[in-house]
Amino acid sequence: MSFFDIIQILDSTIRLATPLLLACLAGLFSERSGIVDIGLEGKMLVAAFFSAAVAALTGDVWLGMLAGIAASMVFALIHGVASITFRGDQLISGVAINFLAAGMTVLIAQDWFQQGSRTPALTGEARFDTLDLPFAEALSGVPFLGPLYADALSGHTILVYVGFLAVPATWWVLFRTRFGLRLRAVGENPGAVDTAGVSVNRLRYAAVLIAGLLCGLAGAYLATGLAAGFTKDMTAGRGFIALAALIFAKWRPWYALFACLLFGFLQALSNRYSTLDLGLIEIPNAFVLALPYILTVVILAGFVGRATPPRAGGEPYIKER
Amino acid sequence: MTLMQKFLTAAAATALSAGAALAEPGLIIDLGGKFDKSFNESAYTGAQRWVEETGGEYMETELASEAQREQTMRRMAERGANPVVVLGFANASTLEQVAPDYPDTDFVIVDAVVDQPNVQSIVFSEHEGSYLVGMMAAMASESGTVSFVGGMDVPLIRKFACGYAQGAKAVSDDIQVISNMTGTTPAAWNDPVKGGELARSQISQGSDVVFAAAGGTGVGVLQAAADEDALAIGVDSNQNHLHPGTMLTSMVKRVDNAVYDAFQAGEEIQPGVQVKGLEDEGVAVAMDEHNEELVTDEMQQRVDEARQQIASGEIQVHDYTEDDSCPALTF
Numbered sequence: 160m161s162f163f164d165i166i167q168i169l170d171s172t173i174r175l176a177t178p179l180l181l182a183c184l185a186g187l188f189s190e191r192s193g194i195v196d197i198g199l200e201g202k203m204l205v206a207a208f209f210s211a212a213v214a215a216l217t218g219d220v221w222l223g224m225l226a227g228i229a230a231s232m233v234f235a236l237i238h239g240v241a242s243i244t245f246r247g248d249q250l251i252s253g254v255a256i257n258f259l260a261a262g263m264t265v266l267i268a269q270d271w272f273q274q275g276s277r278t279p280a281l282t283g284e285a286r287f288d289t290l291d292l293p294f295a296e297a298l299s300g301v302p303f304l305g306p307l308y309a310d311a312l313s314g315h316t317i318l319v320y321v322g323f324l325a326v327p328a329t330w331w332v333l334f335r336t337r338f339g340l341r342l343r344a345v346g347e348n349p350g351a352v353d354t355a356g357v358s359v360n361r362l363r364y365a366a367v368l369i370a371g372l373l374c375g376l377a378g379a380y381l382a383t384g385l386a387a388g389f390t391k392d393m394t395a396g397r398g399f400i401a402l403a404a405l406i407f408a409k410w411r412p413w414y415a416l417f418a419c420l421l422f423g424f425l426q427a428l429s430n431r432y433s434t435l436d437l438g439l440i441e442i443p444n445a446f447v448l449a450l451p452y453i454l455t456v457v458i459l460a461g462f463v464g465r466a467t468p469p470r471a472g473g474e475p476y477i478k479e480r
Numbered sequence: 481m482t483l484m485q486k487f488l489t490a491a492a493a494t495a496l497s498a499g500a501a502l503a504e505p506g507l508i509i510d511l512g513g514k515f516d517k518s519f520n521e522s523a524y525t526g527a528q529r530w531v532e533e534t535g536g537e538y539m540e541t542e543l544a545s546e547a548q549r550e551q552t553m554r555r556m557a558e559r560g561a562n563p564v565v566v567l568g569f570a571n572a573s574t575l576e577q578v579a580p581d582y583p584d585t586d587f588v589i590v591d592a593v594v595d596q597p598n599v600q601s602i603v604f605s606e607h608e609g610s611y612l613v614g615m616m617a618a619m620a621s622e623s624g625t626v627s628f629v630g631g632m633d634v635p636l637i638r639k640f641a642c643g644y645a646q647g648a649k650a651v652s653d654d655i656q657v658i659s660n661m662t663g664t665t666p667a668a669w670n671d672p673v674k675g676g677e678l679a680r681s682q683i684s685q686g687s688d689v690v691f692a693a694a695g696g697t698g699v700g701v702l703q704a705a706a707d708e709d710a711l712a713i714g715v716d717s718n719q720n721h722l723h724p725g726t727m728l729t730s731m732v733k734r735v736d737n738a739v740y741d742a743f744q745a746g747e748e749i750q751p752g753v754q755v756k757g758l759e760d761e762g763v764a765v766a767m768d769e770h771n772e773e774l775v776t777d778e779m780q781q782r783v784d785e786a787r788q789q790i791a792s793g794e795i796q797v798h799d800y801t802e803d804d805s806c807p808a809l810t811f
Contacts, residue, residue, distance in 0.1 A: 393673060
């Protein structure tokens with residue numbers, strides 16, 4: 160494995176980690192407020208479809224992205240109404256969202272485009288272009304750090320950088336603002352927040368909608384940044400890997416960044432090498448791919464510190480009369 | 481009309497329509513979807529051609545999940561479809577169990593062999609077609625590295641990869657062949673994002689021609705190749721039109737002809753194994769207006785020579801599925 164290989168793997172890691180990261184932060188907002196969200200997958204899928212479809216129809220990727228975000232937020236709202244207002248089971252609502260998204264996207268795609276549940280391939284303005292970070296060209300000559308900056312960090316689409324900036328933003332909102340304090344409190348002890356005269360439901364709706372926004376970005380990145388159009392079930396389980404990353408990150412923003420980068424790195428590694436030769440032992444590809452799940456189970460079992468979910472997670476709040 | 485009478489009329493109508501549908505052929509589209517621009521789409525095109533030419537009707541269902549295979553096959557047979565065409569190796573074990581229960585129905589399976597008296601098995605010599613596109617890839621490559629992206633890691637897909645690697649090595653011994661599979665579950669047929677990422681990884685390792693045999697995942701591979709200015713080779717259907725200018729060719733597998741012939745034969749269909757190869761154009765290299773600028777005369781000439789040599793037995797292309805090993809590529 161040469162230095163050049165490592166740069167290429169890191170480049171791939173960043174691309175693969177971005178949708179995971181956005182979805183993971185979405186789950187973080189939702190779960191921190193006490194709403195368990197296994198509908199990340201469905202929201203990403205519906206956003207992927209609408210962003211690709213609108214981008215294909217209008218030829219403008221930005222309109223596509225807005226449509227994707229809107230669709231994802233509508234789905235988030237459905238989850239909110241079911242689990243906050245009507246106090247339904249949050250897991251069941253999440254599963255329903257996933258099924259609804261899988262079926263609905265295929266059906267609408269077939270009706271709109273008649274290309275067998277896919278959108279036409281996007282070209283030109285209908286796709287996110289890659290951005291070169293400032294001075295990437297000039298710095299590429301600097302040993303070691305130059306290529307790292309110019310080849311691995313630079314040259315991604317704008318949503319990648321949005322995803323990475325979302326990490327400090329999430330940290331700031333959750334831990335440095337009044338809204339964040341209340342949001343975290345509502346996930347731990349909604350009764351106390353209610354006693355303080357703050358609306359539990361309004362806070363939870365806000366969290367769920369932020370989750371919708373972030374999932375919308377993740378979906379738009381998949382369909383208009385990485386791929387060039389929507390295909391059936393194109394999220395391929397990324398929403399669930401993001402959930403695993405969320406547990407792995409113990410519901411913390413900076414940990415989420417490292418968890419998603421690690422999971423992305425493992426995927427990039429397995430894409431690159433069919434067997435990983437570590438000198439003494441050879442690790443098969445399938446094991447590298449399974450590692451995210453194995454690591455999550457290890458964390459859940461409490462071997463590496465404790466992963467404590469927000470205490471009020473999954474329970475609808477019933478106001479005492 | 482009393483309620484009872486209504487029911488009876490309805491029942492009679494159903495019986496009549498069932499009777500009329502007796503000799504309609506049936507087609508079960510496999511996972512990956514009818515419009516995967518590849519394997520299933522090719523089958524669908526064949527069925528449509530039959531409809532256009534004969535004006536006949538046929539029954540069609542599309543599988544939505546692995547668990548529906550048996551149920552769908554049985555329902556198709558019970559609704560009176562004959563013959564029932566099922567697509568893909570993954571149906572083999574199911575058909576093995578279902579076929580004996582419907583001795584009056586004929587089944588056709590594409591891409592696998594099922595040894596039952598009422599089953600016709602159609603298999604293709606994909607290794608020979610892949611050999612030819614492998615030769616073209618090696619001749620078109622400037623970097624000396626070519627690559628392959630497979631869908632689900634199964635012997636059939638390794639057969640493609642193995643044929644491709646042999647063809648590439650036949651042009652030059654020094655050629656490097658990189659091979660990656662998308663996954664080990666059926667989801668691997670439908671993950672264009674991962675397909676694209678695999679292709680990018682291969683291109684960053686020096687590959688400048690990528691062959692995708694991956695169903696719907698292949699769309700992402702071909703797109704990534706177009707984005708990175710590398711050449712790509714499509715599979716099953718002629719995919720040359722998807723990205724004119726970067727599509728070197730497509731390894732066409734005439735699933736459409738297989739379906740068309742099965743529909744045409746109707747109830748007269750002959751059970752047994754049929755192998756479709758280069759001679760009867762069961763597999764072929766796609767040449768059209770979209771790739772004529774990329775294919776040089778030398779390529780065309782050597783491919784034609786190789787085709788004849790394979791037909792005459794002068795070149796023996798190793799079939800991975802025969803002994804689960806490949807002389808030109810390690811997996």
